[in-house]
């Protein structure tokens with residue numbers, strides 16, 4: 395090969411390598427977040443008692459909430475979401491109740507673990523968030539992502555549920571059966587959402603369900619690949635309205 399041809403091959407190889415490097419975390423996220431894993435059974439979803447913050451203005455919390463548009467996210471989710479900065483501004487009582495080492499410890503005890511760690515908002519604005527489901531809202535089956543060095547668990551705490559509510563937490567167990575896990579107000583569930591495929595069923599007219607979701611980790615720290623995958627996830631969430 396002559397000089398210009400060698401240079402062209404080298405440049406093409408460099409471009410291909412750069413593209414592959416950029417795509418790698420997206421591919422890793424797809425593989426870890428969507429491909430089937432060993433699941434659990436409904437007994438692996440632990441129910442705990444919770445004390446709710448007293449409030450009368452819960453609907454005002456969502457003034458700055460972000461409505462997720464299912465036509466932009468492949469019918470993955472439809473709901474209104476409030477992340478940590480939004481909660482801090484609208485309803486800090488939720489942080490005081492559930493984004494605390496004490497709450498993490500109670501979840502750890504329910505799972506038979508020594509301890510669980512919280513993430514900070516500086517690391518992930520979704521370390522705790524609220525979701526509100528009104529008519530037509532839902533969350534499709536999915537696994538929770540995990541970018542940490544440890545195991546990721548998720549706590550779901552209903553804060554407000556109307557009598558008409560049809561948005562229920564469901565999971566697919568290890569025998570491929572759909573299990574409906576009813577979570578009354580005053581209780582919460584904590585489970586390994588990275589291993590257990592789960593969803594929220596569609597909301598009916600007049601129904602409303604507001605929940606807090608807290609991320610918990612056996613080790614919340616991230617290695618370089620976890621940080622890289624989180625970078626890719628943040629882009630995906632913004633682009634797809636997730």
Ligand SMILES: [Fe+2]
Nearest residue numbers: 537538587592
């Ligand atoms: Fe989830």
